[in-house]
Amino acid sequence: MRTLDLVVAFLLILTHLIVHVGFGxxxxxxxxxxxxxLIIARDTHMAVAALIGLGLGLVEDxxxxxxxxxxxxxxxxxxxxxxxxxxxxxxxxxxFVATYLFVxxxxxxxxxxxxxxxxxxSGFVRAVFLEGGTGALYVAVVGLALMYTTGVLRNxxxxx
Amino acid sequence: xxxxxxQDGSERAGRLELRTTLxxxxxxxxxxxxxxxxxxxxxxxxxxxxxLPFLAxxxxxxxxxxxxxxxxxxxxxxxxxxxxxxxxxxxxxENRRLRGLLQLDARDGWEWQAVKVLRAxxxxxxxxxxxxxxxxxxxxxxxxxxxxxxxxxVIIEPSPGMSTGIDWTHPDFxxxxxxxxxxxxxxxxxxxxxxxxxxxxLEGLPYSAVLDSGTVVVTSGxxxxxxxxxxxxxxxxDAGAEGEWRKTYWLQPFVEARSLTLGLVGLEGGIPQEDDxxxxxxGGFLRAEERAAREEALADTLRMLRDSLAxxxxxxxGGVEGIR
Numbered sequence: 001m002r003t004l005d006l007v008v009a010f011l012l013i014l015t016h017l018i019v020h021v022g023f024g025x026x027x028x029x030x031x032x033x034x035x036x037x038l039i040i041a042r043d044t045h046m047a048v049a050a051l052i053g054l055g056l057g058l059v060e061d062x063x064x065x066x067x068x069x070x071x072x073x074x075x076x077x078x079x080x081x082x083x084x085x086x087x088x089x090x091x092x093x094x095x096f097v098a099t100y101l102f103v104x105x106x107x108x109x110x111x112x113x114x115x116x117x118x119x120x121x122s123g124f125v126r127a128v129f130l131e132g133g134t135g136a137l138y139v140a141v142v143g144l145a146l147m148y149t150t151g152v153l154r155n156x157x158x159x160x
Numbered sequence: 161x162x163x164x165x166x167q168d169g170s171e172r173a174g175r176l177e178l179r180t181t182l183x184x185x186x187x188x189x190x191x192x193x194x195x196x197x198x199x200x201x202x203x204x205x206x207x208x209x210x211x212l213p214f215l216a217x218x219x220x221x222x223x224x225x226x227x228x229x230x231x232x233x234x235x236x237x238x239x240x241x242x243x244x245x246x247x248x249x250x251x252x253x254e255n256r257r258l259r260g261l262l263q264l265d266a267r268d269g270w271e272w273q274a275v276k277v278l279r280a281x282x283x284x285x286x287x288x289x290x291x292x293x294x295x296x297x298x299x300x301x302x303x304x305x306x307x308x309x310x311x312x313x314v315i316i317e318p319s320p321g322m323s324t325g326i327d328w329t330h331p332d333f334x335x336x337x338x339x340x341x342x343x344x345x346x347x348x349x350x351x352x353x354x355x356x357x358x359x360x361x362l363e364g365l366p367y368s369a370v371l372d373s374g375t376v377v378v379t380s381g382x383x384x385x386x387x388x389x390x391x392x393x394x395x396x397x398d399a400g401a402e403g404e405w406r407k408t409y410w411l412q413p414f415v416e417a418r419s420l421t422l423g424l425v426g427l428e429g430g431i432p433q434e435d436d437x438x439x440x441x442x443g444g445f446l447r448a449e450e451r452a453a454r455e456e457a458l459a460d461t462l463r464m465l466r467d468s469l470a471x472x473x474x475x476x477x478g479g480v481e482g483i484r
Contacts, residue, residue, distance in 0.1 A: 022217035024279035026286060047180035054188050062206035063280040064288065066332070068199040069192035076188035080181050112284070115192060122331070122352070 005043055008150050012036035013056070021063065027131075030138045031105060033060060037075060038104040038143070039152060041082035053079030067116040074111035078104055094144065097153060101143040105136035204319045215322075218278050219292065222421060258422065272424040273297050275305070287330030287350070287358075287417070289313065291425060294323045298428040302385045307423050309414040309448055310391030311335060311379055315425060323425070327417040328392075329358040337362060337392055338380035340445075344369045345380055348392055348411065360393050360411035367405050371395045376445045377411055387426065391445050414447050 016032035019025050033056045041049035057072030064071075082104055089096070109132035113121055121127060147153035194202075207215065275291040282288075293299050295318050303315040305325055313327035314335075326333055329350050337348040346364040362377055375395040381388025393411035401407050446454065 017211070017214045018217070020281040021211055021214035022281075023221065024218050024281040026279075026281055045177055047177050047184055050181050050184040050188070054184055054191075057188070058191070058202070059206060059210055060282065062203040062211060063282055064203075064285050067192075068196075068203060069188070069194070072191045073185075073188045076185055080185060120331075 005152055008152050009036040009040045030142045034105050034108045035139050035143045037079050038082050041079050046080050046083040049079035049083035050076045066120045070112050070115040073115045074108050077111050078108045098140045098144050102136045102140040105139040106132050222276050271427040273427055275423055275425050277420050277423055287326050289325050289327055291323050294319045294321045296320050299323050299425050300428040303426045304386045305423050305425050307415055312415040312420055312423055329417045336380045336382040337377050340376040360413050361408055362411050363408040365407045367407055369407055371409055416448055
C-alpha cells in the first residue's frame with residue numbers, strides 16, 4: 001500500500017471525527033469513514049480491510065444509542081468486499097472509481113439498514129434509495145475530487 | 161468467481177487470508193449480539209478515549225459560543241449604540257433561556273441539573289444528544305430533559321460523567337400525555353413525514369374526544385419517571401382516526417429541538433410535590449419565539465410608558481415655570 005493512500009485515509013478519518021463529532025455536523029458533511037475505508041481497501045488484504053472496517057464501525061457505533069454493532073458489521077463487510085473487487089474488476093478511469101465509491105457507500109448503507117434491526121430502521125426506500133443514494137453520490141463526488149487532487153486516483157485499481 | 165488468490169499468487173496464502181477475513185466478519189457479527197451491558201461499556205470506553213478529544217472540542221465550541229456572545233454584548237455596550245442593537249438579539253435570547261431555567265429550577269420539589277446539550281453529528285443519529293451530566297450527578301435512565309418551554313427529551317443511557325439521550329424528534333421518543341384540563345389522555349410520539357419533517361403526534365385518544373386547535377397538551381406523569389404537567393405542545397389539527405375507536409392529533413411542539421443547547425435534567429430522588437403545572441401559569445405555554453415576541457412587546461410597552469411619563473414630566477415642569 002502506498003504511503004500517500006494511508007496518509008489520505010488517515011486525514012479523512014480525522015476530518016470525519018472533527019466535522020461530525022467535534023462540530024456536530026450531520027448529513028451536511030459526507031461519510032468520510034466509508035470513503036477512507038474504500039480507498040484503503042482497494043490496496044490492501046481482505047482481512048486487513050475488514051479489520052479496519054470493524055474498527056471504524058466500533059467508533060461510529062460508540063456515538064449511537066441503539067443497534068450497537070450495525071456499523072461494525074456493515075463497514076467490515078464493505079471493507080472485505082471492496083478489497084475483493086481488486087481481483088474482480090480492474091480499472092482506473094474516473095467512471096470506474098466514481099461507480100466504485102458510489103456502490104461502496106450504497107452497500108454500506110444497505111448492510112447497515114439490514115443490521116440495524118426492524119425496530120430501529122426506517123423504510124427501505126427512504127433509508128437506502130433516497131438518503132443512501134444521496135449520501136453515496138455525495139461520497140462519490142467528494143471522493144473523486146479528493147483522489148484526483150491528492151494523486152490517489154492514479155494508482156487506484158491498478159492491475160496486479 | 162475465481163478462487164481467492166493471495167497477493168503473492170499463492171492459493172494457500174489466499175485460503176488463509178479468506179479464513180482470517182471470515183473470522184473478522186464473525187467477530188463483527190458477534191458484536192451485534194453482545195449483551196447490552198457489554199455494548200454500553202464498550203461505547204462508554206470509546207467515548208472516554210478515542211472520541212474524548214472530539215467530544216471535548218464540541219463542548220469547547222458550545223462554551224466559546226456562549227462566551228463570545230457575552231463578550232460581544234459587553235463590547236457592544238462600550239462601543240456604540242448601534243453595536244448594542246446588533247448584539248442585543250443573542251444576549252436577550254440567551255438571557256431569556258437562562259432566566260427561564262433558573263425560575264423553573266427554583267420552583268418545585270424536583271431536583272434539576274443544568275446541562276449543556278451536545279450533538280453526535282452522525283447522519284443516522286438525528287435526534288440523539290449528549291448532556292454533560294451523568295450518574296455522578298444522579299442522572300438516571302428515563303430522566304426528563306426540559307427547557308423553559310417544556311419537555312425537550314429524555315435520557316436513555318446515563319454514564320458516569322456524561323449521558324446520552326434523545327430529543328422529541330427521535331423515532332423512539334414516547335411520553336404519556338394529557339390535555340391541560342386533564343380530560344383526555346394519550347401517548348405522544350414523533351412522526352417523520354415524507355420530506356423528513358418531524359412532527360409530534362398525540363394518539364390513543366378515545367374516538368369521542370374532540371380537541372380544538374390550540375389545546376395545550378402536557379405530560380400526564382403516568383407510567384414513567386417524567387413528572388406530570390410538563391408542556392409538550394399544542395393541538396394543530398386532526399390527524400384522523402385509528403380504526404373506529406381511537407383518534408390522533410398533530411401537535412405543534414413547544415420546544416424547538418434544533419436550538420436545544422441548554423437545559424435541565426431531572427435528578428434521581430426528585431419527587432414531585434404536586435402538579436408541575438404551577439411552573440407554567442396560564443398564558444405561559446409558549447414556544448421560544450412566542451415568548452421572545454411577548455417579552456419584546458412588553459419591553460416596547462414599558463418604553464412607551466417611560467416616554468409618556470417623561471413627556472408628562474416635561475409638560476408639568478413647563479406649566480409650573482409658566483405660572484412662575
